Amino acid sequence: MSMHLTGLRVEQLRKFSLLELAGLTPGLNIVAGPNEAGKSTLVRAIRAAFLERYSSSAAVEDLRPTGHSAASPTVVLDFQLDGVAHQLRKSFLSRARCDLQMGTQALSGKEAEDHLAQRLGFAMASRGQAKAEHWGIPGLLWIEQGTGQDLPVEHARDYLRSALGAQAADAPDVAPLAGGLAASVGDSLLARLQDERDSLLTKASKPRGEYAQAVEQGEAGALELQALDARIAAYRSQVDELGRLQAEAEAERLQPPETALRAALEQARVQLAQLQQQAQQARADEERAQQLQRTLDVLGQQLLHFQQQAQALAQRAQARNEAEQALAVAQQKQQAAAQQLEAARARNDAAREHWDRAQQAQAWREAHSRGQEALAAQQHWQDAAAQAELLLAQMQQLRQQLSGLGLEQADIEALRRSEKEWQKAEMRRDAAATRLEFALEPGQTLAWRDAAGREGRLDGGGAQWLDQATTLDWPGLGRLTITPGGAGVADVARACAQAQSALAQALARLGVADLAEAEAQWARRSALQGQLAPLQNALTALAPQGVEALQSQRDQARARAAQAQQALAQHPEPAGEAPDWTGAQAAAETAQKDLSRAQQALVLAEQAQALAQSHSAQAAREHGAAQAASQDPAQRVRESEAQEQLVGCRAEQAALAQRVQRSREALAQTPLAFVEQDMRRYEDSLRQLAQRQQLRSNRLLVLGTELQAASAQGLEEQRAQLAGEQARLALRRSEFERRAQALELLVTRLAAKRQAALQRLQAPLQQRLQHYLGLLMPGARLEVGEDLAPASLTRTSLEAVPQVGAITTLSFGAREQLGVISRLAYADLLQAAGQPTLLMLDDTLVHSDALRLAQMKRVLYDAAQRHQLLLFTCHPEDWMDLGVEVRTLPG
Numbered sequence: 107m108s109m110h111l112t113g114l115r116v117e118q119l120r121k122f123s124l125l126e127l128a129g130l131t132p133g134l135n136i137v138a139g140p141n142e143a144g145k146s147t148l149v150r151a152i153r154a155a156f157l158e159r160y161s162s163s164a165a166v167e168d169l170r171p172t173g174h175s176a177a178s179p180t181v182v183l184d185f186q187l188d189g190v191a192h193q194l195r196k197s198f199l200s201r202a203r204c205d206l207q208m209g210t211q212a213l214s215g216k217e218a219e220d221h222l223a224q225r226l227g228f229a230m231a232s233r234g235q236a237k238a239e240h241w242g243i244p245g246l247l248w249i250e251q252g253t254g255q256d257l258p259v260e261h262a263r264d265y266l267r268s269a270l271g272a273q274a275a276d277a278p279d280v281a282p283l284a285g286g287l288a289a290s291v292g293d294s295l296l297a298r299l300q301d302e303r304d305s306l307l308t309k310a311s312k313p314r315g316e317y318a319q320a321v322e323q324g325e326a327g328a329l330e331l332q333a334l335d336a337r338i339a340a341y342r343s344q345v346d347e348l349g350r351l352q353a354e355a356e357a358e359r360l361q362p363p364e365t366a367l368r369a370a371l372e373q374a375r376v377q378l379a380q381l382q383q384q385a386q387q388a389r390a391d392e393e394r395a396q397q398l399q400r401t402l403d404v405l406g407q408q409l410l411h412f413q414q415q416a417q418a419l420a421q422r423a424q425a426r427n428e429a430e431q432a433l434a435v436a437q438q439k440q441q442a443a444a445q446q447l448e449a450a451r452a453r454n455d456a457a458r459e460h461w462d463r464a465q466q467a468q469a470w471r472e473a474h475s476r477g478q479e480a481l482a483a484q485q486h487w488q489d490a491a492a493q494a495e496l497l498l499a500q501m502q503q504l505r506q507q508l509s510g511l512g513l514e515q516a517d518i519e520a521l522r523r524s525e526k527e528w529q530k531a532e533m534r535r536d537a538a539a540t541r542l543e544f545a546l547e548p549g550q551t552l553a554w555r556d557a558a559g560r561e562g563r564l565d566g567g568g569a570q571w572l573d574q575a576t577t578l579d580w581p582g583l584g585r586l587t588i589t590p591g592g593a594g595v596a597d598v599a600r601a602c603a604q605a606q607s608a609l610a611q612a613l614a615r616l617g618v619a620d621l622a623e624a625e626a627q628w629a630r631r632s633a634l635q636g637q638l639a640p641l642q643n644a645l646t647a648l649a650p651q652g653v654e655a656l657q658s659q660r661d662q663a664r665a666r667a668a669q670a671q672q673a674l675a676q677h678p679e680p681a682g683e684a685p686d687w688t689g690a691q692a693a694a695e696t697a698q699k700d701l702s703r704a705q706q707a708l709v710l711a712e713q714a715q716a717l718a719q720s721h722s723a724q725a726a727r728e729h730g731a732a733q734a735a736s737q738d739p740a741q742r743v744r745e746s747e748a749q750e751q752l753v754g755c756r757a758e759q760a761a762l763a764q765r766v767q768r769s770r771e772a773l774a775q776t777p778l779a780f781v782e783q784d785m786r787r788y789e790d791s792l793r794q795l796a797q798r799q800q801l802r803s804n805r806l807l808v809l810g811t812e813l814q815a816a817s818a819q820g821l822e823e824q825r826a827q828l829a830g831e832q833a834r835l836a837l838r839r840s841e842f843e844r845r846a847q848a849l850e851l852l853v854t855r856l857a858a859k860r861q862a863a864l865q866r867l868q869a870p871l872q873q874r875l876q877h878y879l880g881l882l883m884p885g886a887r888l889e890v891g892e893d894l895a896p897a898s899l900t901r902t903s904l905e906a907v908p909q910v911g912a913i914t915t916l917s918f919g920a921r922e923q924l925g926v927i928s929r930l931a932y933a934d935l936l937q938a939a940g941q942p943t944l945l946m947l948d949d950t951l952v953h954s955d956a957l958r959l960a961q962m963k964r965v966l967y968d969a970a971q972r973h974q975l976l977l978f979t980c981h982p983e984d985w986m987d988l989g990v991e992v993r994t995l996p997g
Contacts, residue, residue: 108132109226109942110974111152112191113184118177119169120147127993132186134970138982139995145978146251149948152976155181155196156222156244157236160204160215165235169198176200187225187942194222227265227941243936247929248946255921257928259895265941266871266894266932296856303849306842311850317842324835331832334825341813348809351802364795371788378781385778388769395762398755405752409745422729429722436715443704443711450697450704457690457697464690467680477674480667487660494653497645504638511631517616518628524609525621531602539573539599540590553579558599573599870938874931881964882923896928919953923962926950930969937972945969946976963988 115126121144127137139145150169158165169179178201183194193207206218213221216230223230228242238245239261246262259266306317313321545567546552555561556574564570564578573595578586618624649656875888875896883901891897900910913921926947933943951962966975967988979985982992 108189108937109185109187109944111183111185111944111976113182114148114152115180115182116148116151117180117182118171118174119151119179119181120144120171122147123171125995130974130976131990132974134966134975134977134988134990136977136979136982136985136988136990136992137995138979138985138992141980143980143995145980145995146948149248149250149946149978151179151181152183152946153244153248154198155183155194156226157228157230157241158198159219159230159233159236160196160198160202162231162234163199163202165231166198178202194218225942227262227936243941244944247933247943249926249929249948249950251948251950254925254947254950255918257895257925262932263894266935268939296853299849299853299856303846303853306846307850313842313846317839317846320835320839320842324832324839327828327832327835331825331828334828338825344809344813348806348813351806351809355799355802355806358799364792367788367792367795371785371792374781374784374788377776378778378785381773381776381778381781384769385773388766388773391762391766391769395759395766398759398762402752402755402759405748405755408748409752419729419733422725422733426722426725426729429718429725433715433718433722436711436718440708440711440715443708447701447704447708450701454694454697454701457694461690461694466677470674470677470679473670473674473677477667477670480663480670484660484663484667487656487663490648491653491656491660494645494649494656497641497648498653501638501641501645504634504641508631508634508638511627511634513616513624513628513631515628518624521609521612521616521621521624524605524612528602528605528609531598531605535573535595535598535602536571539571539595540588542570542572542576542588544568544570573602871931871935874934875928877934878927878930878965878969879924881968882927882958882961888924888928896924899924919955919958922951922953923958926962927965930965930973933969933973943973944976945973946978948978949980950977952981959984 110132111130113126113128113130115124116122117124125144125148127148137145137148154166154169166179171177171179178197178199180195180197185192185194187208190209192209193205195203195205195207197203204215204218206213206222219230223242226243228244229240231237231240238258241258242262243265245258305315306313308314312318544552544564546565550565552564553561554564554570554576556572556576558574572588572590575587575589578588580586613620613624616624618627645653871894872890875890879886879888883899885902887900888896889898889900896913898910898912899916900908902908913924916924929945933945937943951959954962963985966977969975977985982994985992
């Protein structure tokens, strides 16, 4: 059974007032358009036409155009089914209706909808909006935007299984298997065995129910038996421990170990006291030695001070002599600097007079140059102002011509839209009106008038469009009344008259006869504006701040020229050869610099003389003070006493050093820390001994009590009784284990046989999947699950190792590609079983890279040889190489 759409028309549906796609081919059809162009709207229209009840208003409310509460969204589908032309016309909301024309047969309403659902493999909702469970084959083969990776197989599984069964019926070796699969006997037996197996085992083959209870009882008994064995072994170990502890206690009673520890502890205490006394004496000697060292440091500083005073007296005498010599040199330099200053002043006066004459000549030259520049600037601004005034006059003339042309670009665009609306209305009127063709004999005329009051006469031959009831007066024969029979003819004629009236009003408002005259005026206006723009640019370049500012610049230039001439008159022209201004200026500057340096040199010489005089006086004072201090008798006595005290301190310091050395050597042989450690070691040993003896006494008491209690419990008799019970539980558990293993084996074998049968039954579907997968991923294999959906993908790695992965682990783009080829395989399977197929792809494969997209084009082109594919895309450039026309929707 073959099916393909040949045409699609939508009216008053979302953004479309009217859109038609005609001439759709049986193979691949590509419809392109930018975002918001309405591609998904067309997909929604096709789905609504087939899948939604025409009487369900809530389900198709989204089809209503925005702001049109009285709209009646309409979808008209022309298609071929089994070689018979069909037309489905379905209107929703305000004038809901469904009509199906099948060759010469016609159906309408619910009968037409149910007929299409039965023929195309889906179900109509009893009420309300159609849901996924109703969509059947179309829901599987029609890919909505963003859902290519999803496969709603569950809602089309019955149709697919019927198709597989139909193909199995053609294979004698598979037909019995297909019949068995359709029957419920095999599944019921497998389910009953599975239930019995599940009563004994979990999904992970772990015991459950009575089997698990027997296992748990056996394990509990084993644990209890282990516990009894452990208690018996512990009893025997306690008997051995009691004998060992009693022997240790008797040995320590005969020879107490704490006697030797206490003697060693006392000896360590005596030794520690002696060492501590010796260490204290050594610290006292070290402190006295430190005091002596501080006294020696003070005495050394005093004696050093006395020596420094003697040395300072000689240094002060030498400094006094050097200061007197420096004073004499400074006085000589001051006299020489005064003489050089007088000579520099004379040279500076002569250079200043020469420069004054050169400045007067330079002033005349500068005034003459400024006068010439002012005259040139005056001429420049006069010329620029005259040219700007000429450009301004030309622009004013063009603006006067433009003032008579009041059309704007928006007026032209509105007029074009009005004429286009009128032309469209005329086309709709002509399409809906009745065409009257006539051919009258020469001299014969017919008078006519219509219901709108229009009238006229017909003569000769031609045609007349009738959009209202029209009466023809036939002289000698009577009168004919022709009433157009198309639906809505009067509305179309009225809309045409309104559009023509709107166009006439727009022409009258603009004062033109037609659109051509308006466009001619606009062209004239554009040409004048084109002439005005260069003039405006030239004026802007010439006078960026305006003509008035340029005229102001001209007036200012005239005033500056007059001022320059007046300034020139104030500077008389020099007579004879004028001095060189640059050389005179350089000579004056050099003389001024020499004078400044001479003045600075004199100041520095005077400052040096004053400083030298101050240093000489200071050196004389310091020398006198040092000489008086060195001759003081009390200072001599203090120096002698310091020498004697220094000798005594050094002798005592040497004796203390010898005694401290002997104490350090004695302490180094027996360190205090080691003796203290010995004392702590003996004390810890005594404590540990006492604790061990106490613990042993406690343990002896506990062991005696526990052994008395254990001997009265009869542990050996308990173990023998428990061992017998364990043997009976082991036998019962073995019986459950054999039954569970038998059921496990039987269920596994039956399930494997059933799976093999399903695989043979699914072989046609697997074959079609591999056909398309070989074009997309050469060498890969796609496995189908019991639900007839792809379950896993097997590919070979670079190391030639097969890698199996679930479909859900693949990337979005790969899952979308596999979703498309799976639908193509389903379509092949359905078509082979006689089921009509139509595939729609709305903006699919946009997540494919360039290589995968090229491979998917091969897949789609191959499938288009057997099925009709409607591919909607916003990337037409990606599909130009498929050998078919790309239809473009308006943006």
